[in-house]
Amino acid sequence: MSNDEITLAAGDAEVVLAPANGGRVRSLRVGGAELLRQGERYGCFPMVPWCGRIRDGMFRDGGTVHQMPLNAPPHAIHGTARNGAWRVACAERSEAVLTYDLVAPWPYPGRVTQLASLTDDALTLTMSVETYDSSFPAQVGWHPWFNRSLGGEDARLDFAPAWQEERGEDHLPTGNRIDPKPGPWDDCFGMPGGVDVTVTWPGQLELRVTSREEWVVVYDEQPEAVCVEPQTGPPNGLNTLPRLVTPIEPLEATTTWTWRRP
Known part of the structure; x- marks a missing residue:
């Protein structure tokens, strides 16, 4: 099946997937308004087989230490799949399935599957990592770049985390959990009841990001977008x-x- 861009539609919502560019959601338009920052490295990309930074690009699996490329020196960041071409396994009017086979520099064979499902008022993304060979440690997540402005007031973030991971000078968690601090943020927060963050463009649109997972990184240090x-x-x-x-x-x-609209 072709790896050209795929457009999903439901109601007045439209999603464009870019399999060849890291399997990312390139565009999300609601009522004609583009919610995602545009550009080759933006949209919303899958973070897999790890999320955020790995200290010095090194991780241990049992007695073996693996070195990943330092694409955010001195660390490795956001996995390898966002740099690869994904395959289209299935594409319907409002749903598509993309797959990606893990390859070097990741040291273990495995397959990533991402399902995108669009309804009139929601986009659901599901990602899985499977192996038929060696077991290995992994993470999955998503990195959306939401436009800070849709033409009106800047977006506002509302969430109530149980804690914030203290961030060291190397931008990595120190292992200490602290009371949440005001932004701007490039920080990881704990939400044991599940991720629940609302992005509100006042007077225009309210978007709620939820997940059963309990970790969320919020990044809003750039003027163009909030993540x-x-x-x-x-x-x-x-x-x-x-x-x-x-x-x-x-x-x-x-x-x-x-x-939803206000």
């Missing part, structure tokens, strides 16, 4: 909180973005 990133563990989690993918237990996560 709300649900993920299965904190930055550097391959080292500090590994989730093991095994032949009988894949790693799966889902996020839903639901919108």
Whole structure:
């Protein structure tokens, strides 16, 4: 099946997927308004097989230490799948399935599957990592770049995390949990009841980002966009909180973005 861009439609919502550009959601338009920052590296890309930064690009699996390319020196960031071409397994009017086979520099064979499902008022993304060979630690998550402005007032973020991961000078969690601090943020927060963050463009649109996962990174240090990133563990989690993918237990996560007009 062709790896050209795929357009999903439901009601007045339209989603464009870009399999060849890292399997990302390139565009999300609601009532004609583009919610995602445009550009080759923006939209919303899947973070897999890890999320955020790995300290010095190194992670340990048992007695073996693996080195990933330092694409955010001195660290490795956001996984490898966003740099690859994904395959289109299925594409319907409002739903599509993309797959990506993990390859070097990731040291383990595995397959990533991402399902995008659009309704009149929500986009649901589900991602899984499977292996039929060696078990390995992994993370999955999403990195959406929401436009800070839709032409009116800047977006406002509302969420009530249980804690904030203290951030060290190297931008990685120190391991201490602290009371949430006001932004701007490039920080990881804990939401044990599940990620629940509302992005409001006053007078225009309200978008709620939810997930059963309990980790979310919020990044709003750039003037053009705000990022709300649900993920299965904190930055550097391959080292500090590994989730093991095994032949009988894949790693799966889902996020839903639901919108409404005021």
